[in-house]
Amino acid sequence: MSRRPRARIRWNGDAVLGQARAGAVRGLLLGAEHLLAESRKEVPIAEGTLERSGATTVDEQDLVAGVTYDTPYAARVHEDLTARHNPGRKAKFLEDPANREAAVIGELIAAQVRRALRG
Known part of the structure; x- marks a missing residue:
């Protein structure tokens, strides 16, 4: 009678999901900052008030920037x-910059998720 090989599996799914989520949050922030920088190149300037009012936000719960x-x-x-x-x-x-830079923003997010999963 032969013995069956045994394997032990360790599930780290919750930790991996947490790392991926943290990477996504960082990527969303980088993407939003990239879009803000690109849009500031086109925002009309009279006194600069409109340009200076630009800001980024990230909702970490809903993963929205x-x-x-x-x-x-x-x-x-x-x-x-x-x-x-x-x-x-x-x-x-x-x-216009949001449409033009969509692929770049997507890659910024993806790169941060990949980076988080490597660590």
């Missing part, structure tokens, strides 16, 4: 396609 411009007129300036701005500055200063 945000980039906001917090002035009473930010949405109006963003949406008014008829307004004239200095060269290189324009409406859709947040939406």
Whole structure:
């Protein structure tokens, strides 16, 4: 009678998920900061108040990041396609970079998740 080989499995799923989540949070922050930097290159500047009001947030619970411009007129300036701005500055200063940089932002997040899982 032969003995069956035995194997012992150790499940570290919760720890791995925690590491992946922490990496995702770091990646979301880096992605949001990247988008903020790119949008600041296009935000219309009169006195600089709108540009300075840009900020990033990360909701760690829901794994959602945000980039906001917090002035009473930010949405109006963003949406008014008829307004004239200095060269290189324009409406859709947040939406256009978000669309253009989506792949880069995704890679920033993925790289942080991979890095967290290697450690």
